[in-house]
Amino acid sequence: MKFGVVxxxxxxxxxxxxxxxxxxxxxxxxKLWHKDHDLQGCDFVILPGGFSYGDYLRSGAIxxxxxxxxxxxxxxxxxxxxxxxxxxxxxxxxxxLTPGVLLRNNGQKFISKNIYLKSQTPHSMLTAGLDPDRxxxxxxxxxxGRYFADADTLKALxxxxxxxxxxxxxxxxxxxxxxxxxxLENIAGVCNAHRNVFGMMPHPERAADAAxxxxxxxxxxxxxxxxxxxxx
Amino acid sequence: MKFIAAIDVMPxxxxxxxxxxxxxxxxxNLGIQQIDTVRIGKHISIQLDAADEAEARTKIExxxxxxxxxxxxxxxxxxxxxx
Numbered sequence: 001m002k003f004g005v006v007x008x009x010x011x012x013x014x015x016x017x018x019x020x021x022x023x024x025x026x027x028x029x030x031k032l033w034h035k036d037h038d039l040q041g042c043d044f045v046i047l048p049g050g051f052s053y054g055d056y057l058r059s060g061a062i063x064x065x066x067x068x069x070x071x072x073x074x075x076x077x078x079x080x081x082x083x084x085x086x087x088x089x090x091x092x093x094x095x096x097l098t099p100g101v102l103l104r105n106n107g108q109k110f111i112s113k114n115i116y117l118k119s120q121t122p123h124s125m126l127t128a129g130l131d132p133d134r135x136x137x138x139x140x141x142x143x144x145g146r147y148f149a150d151a152d153t154l155k156a157l158x159x160x161x162x163x164x165x166x167x168x169x170x171x172x173x174x175x176x177x178x179x180x181x182x183x184l185e186n187i188a189g190v191c192n193a194h195r196n197v198f199g200m201m202p203h204p205e206r207a208a209d210a211a212x213x214x215x216x217x218x219x220x221x222x223x224x225x226x227x228x229x230x231x232x
Numbered sequence: 233m234k235f236i237a238a239i240d241v242m243p244x245x246x247x248x249x250x251x252x253x254x255x256x257x258x259x260x261n262l263g264i265q266q267i268d269t270v271r272i273g274k275h276i277s278i279q280l281d282a283a284d285e286a287e288a289r290t291k292i293e294x295x296x297x298x299x300x301x302x303x304x305x306x307x308x309x310x311x312x313x314x315x
Contacts (some may be wrong), residue, residue: 057300058302061299065299094302101302101305104250107250108251148247148304148305
């Protein structure tokens, strides 16, 4: 499988994501410049974390209109795989590829720390192979991570099993105290109705190398390989 | 013709506005009492060329609904003035 990591002005997790895919998962990966009009034959496009366009106006709002996003949206509409991590999640929400929006954290602060999350559904490529009872330790680093959707959308997300991850404590309890940012129903990640676009606020790519002392993120990223052949 | 649009983008009432809540506390500390709510949004000013007011209005509507406001979390209003 060939991965493409989009680089917007202000992206800052592009190199971490490329490293995790290339060295930890041994996959072919290219960077895609935001002004390009070509996905270079990538099967899987990742929008990385960062502060695209300085988070001006709203996080992800301006990046959504970068030239390459036309190709990314077309790829997603053809059934191609897209994943947004952190700022990338904000961008896929702004582009309408995943439902909902990310609001400023209820505590107003930028939060950078390890949190725990649990897989919520066996019905997505990203979570199918994860142990639903295991709390995974993954870092978050965001100021706008409070997941919000209107009541109808939230009901549809639950009814269609589109919620990928919820915040929990180290014991796997999904309590209010374990919700770092005020997200509705502790939601940390969702997918679209066709289950080919994924978005999550936590950073699995920052926990994918043994040298970092935490490889729970690698467990998540490895799911992307489970159903498709490796490229080499 | 030149027009100037004065656009206000506000968080919708259903969602918590933590900035507004923090400012409300500050206003209380300043000694200003009996404040019911504080909501904080954005004011955007755009100067543009258009053949007539209808065209200017269409352009600003598109700008607001596609980029300046995210209708899941915000609502917008604007006024248009010919220069």
